[in-house]
Structure formats: structure tokens, C-alpha cells
Amino acid sequence: MLGIIAAVLFLIAFLINAADISTNDTFTSTNVMLIGLTLLALHVAGIGSGWSARGRRR
Template identity: 75%
Template sequence: MLGMAAAVLFFIAFLINAADITTNDVFSSGNVMLLGLTLLALHIAGIGSGWARRPGRR
């Protein structure tokens, strides 16, 4: 789920950069891209990946 959110943030950052949309400093394309990278790192680390399987139970 976090991987999909990261992809959406990367796409928004691309649109902001490609369309040369002027935004305030909080929602600049670089900041949105860094948020996407943070979500991608959390996804790769296994946080937010869904249900965890308990060992020993079938």
C-alpha cells in the first residue's frame, strides 16, 4: 500500500515539475519527491505491508 502511495507522489512531483506549476515551498516538486522516497523506503522495510503471519500457526 505504501508503494502505491509513493508512486502517486512521484507522479504528482513529475506533474508539478513538468508543467512548471508554481506552488508554495511546502508542496514543491522536490519535497513531494522526498515524501515519495520516504514512503518507498518504509514499504521496502516492510512497514505497512499488511497482515503478518504468526509463526507456528497454520
């Protein structure tokens, strides 16, 4: 799930950068890209990847 959100944020960052949309200082394409990279790193680390069935094995 976090990987999909990261991909959407990368798309938004690309559109902001490609269309040269002027935004405020907080919502720049670089900041959106860094948030996407953070979510992608969390996804690769295994956080937010879904439920695990740890207690169901016998």
C-alpha cells in the same frame, strides 16, 4: 500500500515539475518526491506491507 502511495506522489511531483506549476515553498516537487522516497523506503523495509499470521502457526 505504501508503494502505491509513493508512486502516486512521484507522479504528482513529476507533473508539478514538468508543467512548471508555481506552488508555495512547502509544496514543491522536490518535497513531494522526498515524501514519496520516504514512503518507498518504509515499504521496502516491510512497514505497511500487510498483516502477518505470526500467531496462527503450530
